[in-house]
Every structure is written in structure tokens, then in C-alpha cells.
Amino acid sequence: MTGVIEDYANNENPNVGFEHLSKAMTDDYHTYKQDAINLEYDSSDSAMTEEDFKKKWQGKYNTELVGNGGYLISAQDNGKVEVTKCNFIKHLDQEASL
Numbered sequence: 001m002t003g004v005i006e007d008y009a010n011n012e013n014p015n016v017g018f019e020h021l022s023k024a025m026t027d028d029y030h031t032y033k034q035d036a037i038n039l040e041y042d043s044s045d046s047a048m049t050e051e052d053f054k055k056k057w058q059g060k061y062n063t064e065l066v067g068n069g070g071y072l073i074s075a076q077d078n079g080k081v082e083v084t085k086c087n088f089i090k091h092l093d094q095e096a097s098l
Helices: 002-010 014-023 027-041 050-057
Strands: none
Touching: 002 014, 027 050
């Protein structure tokens, strides 16, 4: 997992890095994080409201943490990122961790 995070953060092509990162997430978690990003940055009339977001995800993820950081960002603002340790909160099997 550390290699996936470093690839995402340090990849010269952010789209390629994000594609690799997305493959390391479950589909639900990827959708949750996309919804969270859109909640913060999408100001269009069709944007999801905070209430809708909480209704959709509150049973599966801690929606109180949205907007408080914690999502991986690219190295464009940080220089080279090196991950020294990765502790899984819950290990599901060889193919999926959360």
C-alpha cells in the first residue's frame, strides 16, 4: 500500500497516479471520497447537499470527518512524499483492505 500512496503523490501525471490509487480502494470507498470532494468543492445547483451526503454514507463511514482533511493530496504542494509505514485499520483479505 505504501507504494500505491507514493505513486499517487509523486506521479508526474496526476491522472495516472489517481487511477492507481483508485484501484487500491473498494468501489464504495472511492465513491464516498469522490462524493466528499464534490461536497466541498462543487458549488453547482446540482451539487449534493451535506444532508444528502450524510444520509447516503452515515451508516458506512464517519461523515463527521469530511472537510477536516485526511484525504491524500498530490505532491504538487508538498515536494516528494515518502510513506514510511502503513497500518491497516481492518484487513479484509489479500485483495482488499479498509
